[in-house]
Amino acid sequence: MDMDSISNEEKTITSKIGIVMDYTTIITTLLTCVFGAGAWKFYTYLVKTKAKQRTETIDQHNVYRDDLRKRVEKLENDKDNCIDELSELKAEVAALRMKIEFLEKK
C-alpha cells in the first residue's frame, strides 16, 4: 500500500465519520425535540384539566349563588306583600276596635 492511497483512505474515513457524526447529532436532537414536545403536550393537558376543574367548581358556586339570589328576591317580594297585608290588617283591626269602643259606649 503506498502513502497516497492510505492518505486518501484516511480522508474518506474521516469524511464518512464526519457525515455520521452530523446525522447522529441531527437525529438525536430531533428525538430530544419530539420527547420535549411530548412532555409539553402532557404539561398542557395537565394545566387544561386543572383549569377545567377550576371552571367547573366556579360554575357550581355561581349556580348556588344565582339560586340564593333568586330565593332572596322571592323572599323580599313575599316580605313586601306581607307588610302590605299586615298594614291592611292593622287598619282593619283599628277600625274594628273603634267600632267596638263606639258600641260599648253606646
Next chain:
Amino acid sequence: MGYFKRIKDILTYYDYEPLILFVALFDIIHLSNTLFWPDEWNCNTFQTFDVYRLYDWMPVLYWASAILIILLINNSKWLVRLITFHTLQSVFYLVHLGGIQIIYSDPLSWFQEYWYTFDILRQVFWMFAWIWILFQMKKKQLHQRLGL
C-alpha cells in the same frame, strides 16, 4: 432554607424579559467578535465560509437569531419561535459536544479533557437557560389563553 426558597421564588415568579434582552445583546457582541475577528491568516468567518458545512452555519444562524430577538422583542409570537430555535441550537450543540464527539473522537489529553468538560458545562448551562426561558414563555401564553 430561606436562601433556597428565595432561589425557587426567583425562578418561579420573576419575569424573563430582562434576561432575554441582556443575553441576546451579549450573544450579538460575543458572536460579532467571533465572526468578524480575523484569524491567523487575516480572514474572518465569512471569508472562509463553507456553505456545505453544518457547523459553519450554526454560529451565523445563532448570531442572526440573536439580532432578530432584539428587533422583535415586543412581538411575543415571533419571540417564542426565535427562542425555540435558540433552544434547539443549544440542544444540538450539547448533543454534538457531549455525546457524539466523544464517541467518534480519539482519547483526549488531561488538558483537552479540562477544556472539554468546561465547554460541556457551558453548553449544559445555556441549554437549561434557554429551555427555562422557552418554558416560561410558553407557560405564560398558555395561562393567558386559558384565562388563568
